[in-house]
Amino acid sequence: MELPDLTRRRILQGAGLGAGALLLDPWLPAWAQPVSAGLQTDSLPTLSGEDIRLRVARDTLMVDGKPARMISINGTVPAPLLRLKQGQKLRLTVENTLDEDTSLHWHGLIVPFQMDGVPGVSFPGIKAGSTFTYEFPIEQAGTYWYHSHSGFQEWMGQYGPIVIDPAGADPAPYDRDHVILLSDHSFTHPARILRNLKVEPGYYNFQRQTLAGMLAGKDQRLPDRAAWGRMRMDPTDISDVTGVVLNYLVNGHGPKTNWTALFAPGERVRLRFINGSAMTAFNVRIPGLKMSVVAADGQDVRPVAVDEFQFSPGETYDVIVTPGEDRAFTIVGETVDRSGMALATLAPRAGMRAPVPVRRKRPVLTMKDMGMDMPGHDMSGMSMRDGTLAPQVKLGPGVDMINPMPMDRTGDPGIGLDAAYVGPDHKVLVYKDLIALEPNPDLRAAEREIEVHLTGAMDRYMWSMDGKTMSEAHDPIPMRAGERVRVTLINDTMMAHPIHLHGHFFELVTGHGAHSPRKHTVNVLPGGKVSWDVTAIGGDWAFHCHMFLHMLMGMMRVVQVRPVPGEAA
Amino acid sequence: MKAANLGLAAALLVSAGPAFAQTADPHAGHDMHGMVHGDTPSAPAAPPAPTDDEPTGTDQPPGSAEPPPAVHDNPAARYWDPAAMAAAAEAEMHPPAPVYTKLIVDAAELRIREGQDGYRWEGEFWAGNVDRFVIKTRGEGTRGEGLENGEVQALYAKALDPWWNLQVGVRQDIGPHPRRSWATIGLDGRARYQFDVQAALFLSDKGQLAARLEGSYDLRITQRLVFQPRAELELAAQDMPAERIGAGLSSAELDLRLRYDVRRELSPYIGVNWTWSAGKTADYARADGRSTAERSVIAGVRFWF
Numbered sequence: 028m029e030l031p032d033l034t035r036r037r038i039l040q041g042a043g044l045g046a047g048a049l050l051l052d053p054w055l056p057a058w059a060q061p062v063s064a065g066l067q068t069d070s071l072p073t074l075s076g077e078d079i080r081l082r083v084a085r086d087t088l089m090v091d092g093k094p095a096r097m098i099s100i101n102g103t104v105p106a107p108l109l110r111l112k113q114g115q116k117l118r119l120t121v122e123n124t125l126d127e128d129t130s131l132h133w134h135g136l137i138v139p140f141q142m143d144g145v146p147g148v149s150f151p152g153i154k155a156g157s158t159f160t161y162e163f164p165i166e167q168a169g170t171y172w173y174h175s176h177s178g179f180q181e182w183m184g185q186y187g188p189i190v191i192d193p194a195g196a197d198p199a200p201y202d203r204d205h206v207i208l209l210s211d212h213s214f215t216h217p218a219r220i221l222r223n224l225k226v227e228p229g230y231y232n233f234q235r236q237t238l239a240g241m242l243a244g245k246d247q248r249l250p251d252r253a254a255w256g257r258m259r260m261d262p263t264d265i266s267d268v269t270g271v272v273l274n275y276l277v278n279g280h281g282p283k284t285n286w287t288a289l290f291a292p293g294e295r296v297r298l299r300f301i302n303g304s305a306m307t308a309f310n311v312r313i314p315g316l317k318m319s320v321v322a323a324d325g326q327d328v329r330p331v332a333v334d335e336f337q338f339s340p341g342e343t344y345d346v347i348v349t350p351g352e353d354r355a356f357t358i359v360g361e362t363v364d365r366s367g368m369a370l371a372t373l374a375p376r377a378g379m380r381a382p383v384p385v386r387r388k389r390p391v392l393t394m395k396d397m398g399m400d401m402p403g404h405d406m407s408g409m410s411m412r413d414g415t416l417a418p419q420v421k422l423g424p425g426v427d428m429i430n431p432m433p434m435d436r437t438g439d440p441g442i443g444l445d446a447a448y449v450g451p452d453h454k455v456l457v458y459k460d461l462i463a464l465e466p467n468p469d470l471r472a473a474e475r476e477i478e479v480h481l482t483g484a485m486d487r488y489m490w491s492m493d494g495k496t497m498s499e500a501h502d503p504i505p506m507r508a509g510e511r512v513r514v515t516l517i518n519d520t521m522m523a524h525p526i527h528l529h530g531h532f533f534e535l536v537t538g539h540g541a542h543s544p545r546k547h548t549v550n551v552l553p554g555g556k557v558s559w560d561v562t563a564i565g566g567d568w569a570f571h572c573h574m575f576l577h578m579l580m581g582m583m584r585v586v587q588v589r590p591v592p593g594e595a596a
Numbered sequence: 597m598k599a600a601n602l603g604l605a606a607a608l609l610v611s612a613g614p615a616f617a618q619t620a621d622p623h624a625g626h627d628m629h630g631m632v633h634g635d636t637p638s639a640p641a642a643p644p645a646p647t648d649d650e651p652t653g654t655d656q657p658p659g660s661a662e663p664p665p666a667v668h669d670n671p672a673a674r675y676w677d678p679a680a681m682a683a684a685a686e687a688e689m690h691p692p693a694p695v696y697t698k699l700i701v702d703a704a705e706l707r708i709r710e711g712q713d714g715y716r717w718e719g720e721f722w723a724g725n726v727d728r729f730v731i732k733t734r735g736e737g738t739r740g741e742g743l744e745n746g747e748v749q750a751l752y753a754k755a756l757d758p759w760w761n762l763q764v765g766v767r768q769d770i771g772p773h774p775r776r777s778w779a780t781i782g783l784d785g786r787a788r789y790q791f792d793v794q795a796a797l798f799l800s801d802k803g804q805l806a807a808r809l810e811g812s813y814d815l816r817i818t819q820r821l822v823f824q825p826r827a828e829l830e831l832a833a834q835d836m837p838a839e840r841i842g843a844g845l846s847s848a849e850l851d852l853r854l855r856y857d858v859r860r861e862l863s864p865y866i867g868v869n870w871t872w873s874a875g876k877t878a879d880y881a882r883a884d885g886r887s888t889a890e891r892s893v894i895a896g897v898r899f900w901f
Contacts, residue, residue, distance in 0.1 A: 141675040147688025151680035226698040237816045256789040427758035472656035484758040502666040513658040540655040591671045
């Protein structure tokens with residue numbers, strides 16, 4: 028992109044007109060316009076090439092017809108799609124017009140650590156009013172995204188998709204592809220949301236169990252309610268921040284705008300789902316269509332046919348759908364707590380709509396989510412906070428539970444998606460379904476294992492690892508460059524935590540040996556644990572929960588891998 | 597078979613180095629069972645070639661190598677301005693402690709009863725994060741007669757665990773009675789079964805010892821309609837004639853209120869309150885011509901910022 032800014036913008040507008048005529052939202056790039064013919068169309072502008080300029084600015088943009096204060100890149104939210112080619116070089120010049128520092132992190136990209144974009148960990152940040160140049164080669168292919176790692180900026184709109192075409196043939200060929208970037212915009216400032224949660228942790232939950240519900244036979248029966256009350260836990264606390272304050276967007280559009288992805292009947296359409304939200308896990312389905320999952324976190328997997336999948340902030344899935352009929356389908360991103368939906372339409376022509384399903388019954392957590400699931404055993408005497416089970420955890424006011432019996436839940440479909448909620452014939456993706464298409468690059472056994480406890484206190488809205496926030500824990504997690512390490516994440520809370528390691532892919536330990544699925548973000552269900560093996564790459568790498576506020580509250584560490592490249596061992 | 601396995605495990609331990617060092621512990625020895633199933637590894641120095649029989653990749657159990665030491669060397673400073681990097685690292689790793697504040701008026705109510713109606717308030721302000729500074733105030737009075745009793749407390753609240761706070765500070769009475777100053781220590785928090793509990797001891801500047809115990813519960817009828825019983829007991833260690841309070845249980849109070857959360861921050865309520873004087877305190881009340889039991893219909897508002 029060596030064109031002057033003005034010229035480029037005019038090109039973007041011209042291309043947009045071709046795609047959607049009067050339905051255009053002029054503040055959005057064409058791929059995210061209310062109607063998209065797909066990313067392949069020549070007329071659709073993306074930022075590509077080896078030299079890309081991004082301009083970060085405060086902006087007032089429309090969300091579902093209402094003006095919203097956001098942080099845009101090149102005038103749009105989501106930020107421009109970076110369409111790249113595996114093997115190319117890339118120089119990204121980022122201009123910060125904000126009155127505060129900013130940063131951009133390339134989520135899922137394997138980059139030299141000093142280009143990873145985390146202020147204070149891998150670089151100093153991009154000062155207000157200054158320009159910073161990132162430069163790195165594009166080693167991989169797949170669907171990724173980028174976002175700010177400073178302040179509340181990511182939540183306020185500073186995120187965008189990345190699609191990297193493979194150097195060779197795509198193992199999952201398609202006729203057309205669309206980016207489906209889900210996010211959770213709030214008209215309330217994120218700092219205010221955090222404050223509300225700090226002073227009243229259930230502030231945004233209007234789906235609690237009630238007496239009226241009990242009398243109507245809903246939710247838990249009295250003994251179960253008493254058992255949860257005894258633990259001082261709320262089994263309806265599924266999402267901290269809910270549809271009460273969030274607007275769920277597809278490519279920047281609310282449900283009223285009905286963003287539409289076009290297809291021609293019979294085509295293989297690749298949908299690149301990115302969960303770019305701050306605090307929301309989504310259940311994704313397209314009623315009437317089977318989805319064939321072909322990539323997870325940008326990495327190719329053996330195709331798995333599913334009706335639905337749940338994914339958390341930071342995760343991506345590529346699916347292929349083959350709609351044969353000349354009709355519209357609704358792409359549904361129902362939030363995990365069922366408090367709202369992100370909606371879009373997949374249709375052969377603009378202006379069509381398919382029925383929107385009603386929101387399903389809100390799930391209620393079970394004892395399995397508390398790490399207490401032993402049929403036939405009396406769990407009543409079991410301690411919910413037995414420090415001897417996790418000696419490295421500092422048992423302070425910020426740790427309200429130690430998982431008494433962490434379970435491997437990689438065979439579970441996620442909260443509220445088991446057969447009791449969705450029926451027996453509805454196939455929901457589980458991590459164990461994922462099998463890497465290619466053999467893993469490093470087949471060595473892990474030389475050692477690290478346990479990391481994901482800890483928190485619901486009533487105080489505190490989040491940490493091993494009972495300490497990042498600033499309380501002065502030491503990073505050390506690894507040797509080239510070392511193969513097993514990391515086991517144990518969830519000691521009753522909420523799910525999508526844990527992201529920067530700059531690496533790790534292989535999930537789900538029984539698939541040399542074909543373990545490679546991910547950069549893995550969701551650890553409540554009551555559960557997840558193990559993965561990773562080959563450490565030299566550098567300082569952020570390692571954190573991708574629930575925005577959980578990270579901000581301290582569920583974060585630096586993984587320190589030595590030596591860094593160019594340094595003697 | 598077991599012995600043979602152990603022998604193989606030992607051989608592997610010697611030949612394959614640290615990756616198999618875990619065979620020294622009995623659990624890992626168990627894991628080896630699958631590993632050596634059938635055939636002998638051919639090239640001991642190289643990682644075992646993946647076959648259908650041998651676990652490979654992530655199917656292999658981890659070893660027990662020692663972790664490297666953590667260092668504080670800030671390698672990013674080699675690529676970027678070291679001063680800027682140091683400042684950014686300081687901001688990231690040691691951000692300023694956040695201070696949250698909340699002002700809540702839990703009760704601002706009228707008490708409609710036989711004779712002169714009354715009023716009551718109870719509220720607190722806190723600032724901090726895990727540990728907090730707290731200002732509490734409460735009091736009640738009769739319309740036309742003014743304040744009967746009231747107090748302000750200034751406390752430091754130290755979080756003891758996820759649910760309980762230790763509160764230490766001072767209390768100043770502001771009623772018409774002798775305006776005592778007190779030192780106080782108490783517990784404030786959430787008990788099992790989700791009861792909100794406050795318990796405090798008070799020691800006055802005249803050496804008087806008193807205590808207060810308060811508990812309440814939120815029973816959610818609908819998402820916004822909440823039935824909230826609240827009980828309170830006041831105790832004294834000695835007769836305090838000037839305050840018209842006797843030793844032992846001096847008074848008990850029960851509130852049943854129904855509040856409606858218009859929004860989280862604003863909840864009008866109605867309810868009933870019973871207040872009883874007990875023991876010597878009741879004697880004082882009778883001697884003063886006051887009733888020893890009182891029932892009021894209450895109407896008020898709970899709000900917070």
